[in-house]
Amino acid sequence: MKELLIGNHSIARGLYEGGLRFISGYPGTPSTEILEHAATFPDVECEWAPNEKVALEAVFGASLAGARAACTCKHVGQNVAADPLFTFSYTGVGGGAVICVADDPAMHSSQNEQDSRHYAIAAKLPMLEPSDSGEALAFAKAAFALSEQFDTPVLLRTCTRIAHSQSLVELGERQEVELKPYQKQSEKYVMMPAYAKGRHPVVEERMKALASFAEDCPFNRIEWGEKKIGIITSGTCYHYVKEVFGEKVSVLKLGLINPLPRELILTFSKEVERLIVIEELDGIIEAHCNCLGLFPEGKSLFSPIGELSQRAIRQALLEEVPPLHNAPALPARPPMMCSGCPHRGLFYVLSKHHLTVFGDIGCYTLGAVPPLSSLDTCLCMGASISSLHGCLKVRPEMAQQAVAVIGDSTFVHSGITSLIDMTYNQTNGTVIILDNAITGMTGHQPNPTTGYTIKGELSTQVDVEALCRSVGVSSIQVVDPYDLSACDHAIKKALGEEQVSVIILRRPCVLLKTVEKRPPLFVDTTSCKGCMRCMSMGCPSLSVKNGKAQIDATLCVGCKVCQQLCPFSAIIDEG
Amino acid sequence: MQSVSIMIVGVGGQGTLLSSKLLGRVFADCGLDVKVSEVHGMSQRGGSVVTYVRAGERVYSPIICHGEADYIIAFEKLEAARYLPYLKVGGALIFNPQEIAPMACLYGKVPYPSQAIEENSREDIALHAIDALTMAISCGSAKAVNIVLLGYLAKQLYFIEKDAWERALAEVVSPKYLALNQKAFELGYTYTSEVLD
Numbered sequence: 145m146k147e148l149l150i151g152n153h154s155i156a157r158g159l160y161e162g163g164l165r166f167i168s169g170y171p172g173t174p175s176t177e178i179l180e181h182a183a184t185f186p187d188v189e190c191e192w193a194p195n196e197k198v199a200l201e202a203v204f205g206a207s208l209a210g211a212r213a214a215c216t217c218k219h220v221g222q223n224v225a226a227d228p229l230f231t232f233s234y235t236g237v238g239g240g241a242v243i244c245v246a247d248d249p250a251m252h253s254s255q256n257e258q259d260s261r262h263y264a265i266a267a268k269l270p271m272l273e274p275s276d277s278g279e280a281l282a283f284a285k286a287a288f289a290l291s292e293q294f295d296t297p298v299l300l301r302t303c304t305r306i307a308h309s310q311s312l313v314e315l316g317e318r319q320e321v322e323l324k325p326y327q328k329q330s331e332k333y334v335m336m337p338a339y340a341k342g343r344h345p346v347v348e349e350r351m352k353a354l355a356s357f358a359e360d361c362p363f364n365r366i367e368w369g370e371k372k373i374g375i376i377t378s379g380t381c382y383h384y385v386k387e388v389f390g391e392k393v394s395v396l397k398l399g400l401i402n403p404l405p406r407e408l409i410l411t412f413s414k415e416v417e418r419l420i421v422i423e424e425l426d427g428i429i430e431a432h433c434n435c436l437g438l439f440p441e442g443k444s445l446f447s448p449i450g451e452l453s454q455r456a457i458r459q460a461l462l463e464e465v466p467p468l469h470n471a472p473a474l475p476a477r478p479p480m481m482c483s484g485c486p487h488r489g490l491f492y493v494l495s496k497h498h499l500t501v502f503g504d505i506g507c508y509t510l511g512a513v514p515p516l517s518s519l520d521t522c523l524c525m526g527a528s529i530s531s532l533h534g535c536l537k538v539r540p541e542m543a544q545q546a547v548a549v550i551g552d553s554t555f556v557h558s559g560i561t562s563l564i565d566m567t568y569n570q571t572n573g574t575v576i577i578l579d580n581a582i583t584g585m586t587g588h589q590p591n592p593t594t595g596y597t598i599k600g601e602l603s604t605q606v607d608v609e610a611l612c613r614s615v616g617v618s619s620i621q622v623v624d625p626y627d628l629s630a631c632d633h634a635i636k637k638a639l640g641e642e643q644v645s646v647i648i649l650r651r652p653c654v655l656l657k658t659v660e661k662r663p664p665l666f667v668d669t670t671s672c673k674g675c676m677r678c679m680s681m682g683c684p685s686l687s688v689k690n691g692k693a694q695i696d697a698t699l700c701v702g703c704k705v706c707q708q709l710c711p712f713s714a715i716i717d718e719g
Numbered sequence: 720m721q722s723v724s725i726m727i728v729g730v731g732g733q734g735t736l737l738s739s740k741l742l743g744r745v746f747a748d749c750g751l752d753v754k755v756s757e758v759h760g761m762s763q764r765g766g767s768v769v770t771y772v773r774a775g776e777r778v779y780s781p782i783i784c785h786g787e788a789d790y791i792i793a794f795e796k797l798e799a800a801r802y803l804p805y806l807k808v809g810g811a812l813i814f815n816p817q818e819i820a821p822m823a824c825l826y827g828k829v830p831y832p833s834q835a836i837e838e839n840s841r842e843d844i845a846l847h848a849i850d851a852l853t854m855a856i857s858c859g860s861a862k863a864v865n866i867v868l869l870g871y872l873a874k875q876l877y878f879i880e881k882d883a884w885e886r887a888l889a890e891v892v893s894p895k896y897l898a899l900n901q902k903a904f905e906l907g908y909t910y911t912s913e914v915l916d
Contacts, residue, residue, distance in 0.1 A: 146747065148743045148744070148747050148753055148755065252758045253758070276754075276781075304758065305756060305781055305782065308756065308757055308758060309754060309755065309756040309757075309781035309782075310743055310753070310754065310755040310756075310781075311752075311753065311754050311755075311778075311781070312747060312752065312753060380781070383779040383780050383781065384779070384780050386779040386780075387779040387780040453780070453782055453784050454779075454780045454782075454784060454787075455784035455785060455786075455787075465786075466784075466785065466786025466787060466807060466808075467786055468785050468786065468804070469785065469786070469803070469804035469841065470804070471801075471804055472800055472801060472803065472804075472835060472838070472839040474797060474800055474801055474832055474835055475797070475821050475823045475824055475829050475831075475832065476767075476821065476823070477730065477765075477766055477767040477797070477798070477801075477821040477822075478766055478767075478821075478822070479731065479765055479766030480765045480766070480822055481765075482765060513822070514822070514823075514828075515822070515826050676826070676827070679825070679826040679827070680826075682822055682825075682826065684765055684822070684825065686825060687820055687824070687825045687826075688825070688826070688827045698861070
């Protein structure tokens, strides 16, 4: 029977069937479920790495040790792993190596919408792009053989609509692949100039061989239909094209999207009257066609911004489009911190003191939205600490009014080196580590500070205080973020110090199953004067009715942060 | 058969995932091609959430665009109104008239738009209000709103036999909660809604 699987589970299944032995990665929407699903298979070493660079380097090690290995990341995680990526291209592989990277056009859950295909071109690596779950499984499985055939890591690119869409998939059997023997090959694996010079020509030859392979490989195909319009496309856009046109156009569907074929495209273009490239984000296939002298229509019709859809294609190419009714003017419902979120009290305090807040990537980025409106920046993983440092280098006086906030997982990912920058290069920054004992935003993945692994096994727990001390921080305070006055004191103390200060706000994410929910609080409407101070922290359990505060008992988890704000003691424990 | 396009909309945390799982399962069990598309990550934290479910002999696109949905199943009123433009001519909104205020309404910046559905409705669509929350509570859990609404939808999808739904329900719901959900499904299935135009 066919299974209905999301693309990410299909990739994990495909890798498993292809003989996967080791997989590592760092959580990032929309890539996270690949590794989570891989952890359910037997005979696979599966782990969350501290960051994507570490994950890819571990894959390099596993591959040269002879195993089929893979790593996972989102598009911006590929940036973190870019350093090993470019040189892994030179060394090639032992056992097959697959790097799964998930783009997020339309930025459903990301800070930019970069197109990861540029990495395949820049690092001179083959890249596969499936169009649905069935292909996700098949391509992931085939990627190992491709990797070993051409002695290269293989990139497997998806986007949100592949990663998080379910379609029907036929499961296969696992291919048992023995470890290849390990052989010391310094000229292949020691990339110092003398040996790397020997490898670069190998890379160039490999790309030529891959380009020939692209001409008639099983990943690319022409579906001839009517020849008035010929469309070159790949990934999820293929399905939008089929949805709109069915057999009414001819389609060149590309599954190997780097290197792109030459003759196949020329053959296709000769047969059709009007050549159109439909691709999300950048015009990469279009630029390739331009190099072939074809100059198809592409980005002149389709925006490089956001996602495409069957509607976008209809609008660009057909006269009949379902009527567009104006979007109703309604209050937006952006995501927000949960009821009882341990981050909320901190942002209330930061906002109250009008501090400049260098933010980072995680649930706490939501501290930027009203009514807290607390964050001043959000750039990339770990940037809160280093950008505060840079700011203080040119405006040292801001040390009394600026802080960096960073979560436990993000701190381990890439905040540690930034903290070292601060102690080594000496600014008096205040760093607040929001330690909620989990990687929250991506859906509760353990990390090195939580003390257990992806498979739930107990492991070494990184001691954050000791780590900070060891890099030269002597002012370290540990505070319960539900205690507002303790937060307030700790921040004031830290801002006044003539040295780097770290405040660790420690309380587990309220959504963790292990966290006991407390009974809800109530508003005593006779005491409530309607001052609305409690509303200023943006808790979804609180609302205003007839000029007075009220608490939704189905949402309230009794964190008591609002109780500490009420000047009239109107928020009480029992109704 | 023509393909059917169903959107499930609500507020993050309202249980839209189980609904799409049940829909996907029942369509797949009936031998149809199915695509289900959802968004994970940041948008789940109390934000507006939407899932697309499409089924037919052959389904290509995993998403539904403006003017394409046959049905919108809405767990909440404001979200029901927000996605109305996605309904096609002749489409139907099946909604639970529960109000969950977004942040801007909670802290009193703007009032909750209680009439948003009526104000943004069109003549070419049908509105089915189902007080699923009350029915769910009567079954033993407010969380069964999703299954009540799907029970009602099941009645509209004439091309699928009722026992296929019952089998699918048993496949996706844990045995512990099956009786509760069967009751919720039945209440939705047998409910006769007053259709507003």
